[in-house]
Amino acid sequence: MAEGVLPAQAIRALAASGAIAADPPILPAQIQPASIDLRLGTVAYRVRASFLAGQGRRVADRIAEFGMHEIDLTRGAVLEKGCVYVVPLMEHLALPGDLTAVANAKSSTGRLDLLTRTITDGGVEFDRIPAGYTGPLYAEICPRSFSVLVRPGMRLNQMRFRRGHAVLDDAALAALHARVGLVDGPAVISDGLGFSVDLRPRAGLMGYRAKPHAGMIDLDRIGAYDPADFWEELQARDGHLILDPGAFYILVSQEAVTIPPDHAAEMAPYLAMVGEFRVHYAGFFDPGFGHAAAGGAGSRGVLEVRCHEAPFVLEHGQVVGRLVYERMAAVPDTLYGAGIASNYQGQGLKLSKHFRP
Known part of the structure; x- marks a missing residue:
């Protein structure tokens, strides 16, 4: 192979x-x-x-x-x-x-x-x-x-x-974007495909912050929990969000992302110099995520954000992470979202599957 x-x-x-x-x-x-x-x-x-x-x-x-x-x-x-x-x-x-x-x-x-x-x-x-x-x-x-x-x-x-070596360099990534359109806007390419945070959503809700003294979650219970018991809703106001040290946030990318069937991607941290926060614990994006033929048109990346030592102002449109694309050794016989009960195909801002919509 x-x-x-x-x-x-x-x-x-x-x-x-x-x-x-x-x-x-x-x-x-x-x-x-x-x-x-x-x-x-x-x-x-x-x-x-x-x-x-x-x-x-x-x-x-x-x-x-x-x-x-x-x-x-x-x-x-x-x-x-x-x-x-x-x-x-x-x-x-x-x-x-x-x-x-x-x-x-x-x-x-x-x-x-x-x-x-x-x-x-x-x-x-x-x-x-x-x-x-x-x-x-x-x-x-x-x-x-x-x-x-x-x-x-x-x-x-x-x-x-x-x-072997599967990671696309910037030239190969730019060529892939020109061919299939990896994001629905300008592509920021530097050691991967940059993505930015959306703090001005049309619906007014820009994200969630975990409540500090919430209850326990049974990981087998799907769609069972009221988000209000565990999360504070964050309403969009002036295009920025002050991150509190130690707090955990669920936000969403501005860009809709596509992973073509012959590629996979992994979300990697952005440079530490851009601020006192970390984005994304869960980094795998499967072939077919956001791919229109697999039902994923308009899929955006959900961002798991934790602030570190000092309060930090996160601005709308700020680049906060990057997707590193890799070649597949072969196209999978099943794509993300195509008949395999994928939970997050076509997603926007979305909590985990344990919470009621």
């Missing part, structure tokens, strides 16, 4: 070959157009701090070093806001030597301010798995705004596989 991000059909082949294995076996619903969803196992470990295993070290040994107590997830368990947990995943890898992998939080996970990262034995980076890795996978989970109820089999993060 050619260089690039592996499509769904190639991920199924990896599972059939044992390069991705799981107990219980992998479910068809886990396979997305360019990634596989990873499932929580039956136990969680409350740990004193976030950690990486480090070269030559096992995650299990670090859990023994930093663990505080073990939690049985089989009847459901609450992961409390502000605490750090490590959960062994049901999946494990035996990657061939020409494949690397990268993980990221799923969209609904990020929109709940649920910091979820993948760690591995010998790992020196979060969410990055080197070629040829053989071993278990773990999710580090830190609820930031809301405590959550979890059970085995829940899918909070996802993984992509890549052969």
Whole structure:
């Protein structure tokens, strides 16, 4: 197969070959157009701090070093806001030597301010798995705004596989935009495709801020919660928003975004020099997102924003992040939004699927 991000059909082949294995076996619903969803196992470990295993070290040994107590997830368990947990995943890898992998939080996970990262034995980076890795996978989970109820089999993060170099340079990205129109306006291209924040929406609602003392969210309950119990609505006024340190916001991009079927994208942070904030925990955009033929015309990027050390004025139209596009090794046999119950195709400003519209 050619260089690039592996499509769904190639991920199924990896599972059939044992390069991705799981107990219980992998479910068809886990396979997305360019990634596989990873499932929580039956136990969680409350740990004193976030950690990486480090070269030559096992995650299990670090859990023994930093663990505080073990939690049985089989009847459901609450992961409390502000605490750090490590959960062994049901999946494990035996990657061939020409494949690397990268993980990221799923969209609904990020929109709940649920910091979820993948760690591995010998790992020196979060969410990055080197070629040829053989071993278990773990999710580090830190609820930031809301405590959550979890059970085995829940899918909070996802993984992509890549052969060779797939990232488009600026010249290739400009050519792709000229061919298919990646955004519905001028393209800001510099180490990826820049996107800006919309703080003057026509409907008046420009975003949401998480309430500081809200209740618990059961991650299995879809469309069950009243947004007013968890979120403060932010009304558009004068085209700017003062971000409060430590607060979490859901905002939306000005641009409608398109990911053509033969490409995938990942949302990456913008330069730290532009302000005291971070945008987006959940970074994967699948082939077909925003693609008109897959029902996605007009899809915009939802921005998960957390302010850091000092209050910061965010201005309407300010560039706050970038999409890094990658070539697919082949077009997936199923596109985002095309018959796979995708939750966010055609989206504008939208909370996670757990909240009532």
